[in-house]
Amino acid sequence: MPTLTKLYNLKEAGEHNTRDDCWVVIDGKVYDVTTYLDEHPGGDDVLLNSTGRDATEDFNDAGHSRDAIQLMQEFCIGELDPTPTTPETETLEEKKTNFTEVLMNMTSQYWVVTVAIVGVSVVAGVLYLRKK
Known part of the structure; x- marks a missing residue:
């Protein structure tokens, strides 16, 4: 039986932007990297600066290793909701x-x-x- 994935919108993910509560969005997935901030080789500022937006391009530009990509799976908490949720968005x-x-x-x-x-x-x- 498939597990249900929690969906988050970008605004909601962006609200988690502090050292005590840090989420990033990469390739349509939402990661809670709060516990990884101190271990991140690029420093915690890199992750904190990536909140509130899609950080896929930044992640890809950094040239992460396969090990880093596999490690990310531990921090995945859900996926980015593809449906628009802001009132400004019109069909x-x-x-x-x-x-x-x-x-x-x-x-x-x-x-x-x-x-x-x-x-x-x-x-x-x-x-x-x-x-x-």
């Missing part, structure tokens, strides 16, 4: 609807500009045809 459909509403509002507010452009064009056309 594509909501963005389309918002854009349409904005466009309609602008059109209704600036109809005078459109009428003026058409009016000037008509007057210019009439004047041009009169000269011929």
Whole structure:
């Protein structure tokens, strides 16, 4: 029977950003590295600076050994939840609807500009045809 994996969002993982409670996110997995801070060869600052964001790129750039990657499994407490959880995040459909509403509002507010452009064009056309 498969074990259920706890899901965390990035904000929640980022709240664990102190020496007494430190989590990092690497490759979609969440690691509680609090007990490893003193043992980390790069120092605890490296891990503390990696909280609150996805640290995958930093981890890969450091060139960790296979042993280090295997050691990480001891600290894995869950996975990063792939679904957006912030209220600012909108779906594509909501963005389309918002854009349409904005466009309609602008059109209704600036109809005078459109009428003026058409009016000037008509007057210019009439004047041009009169000269011929």
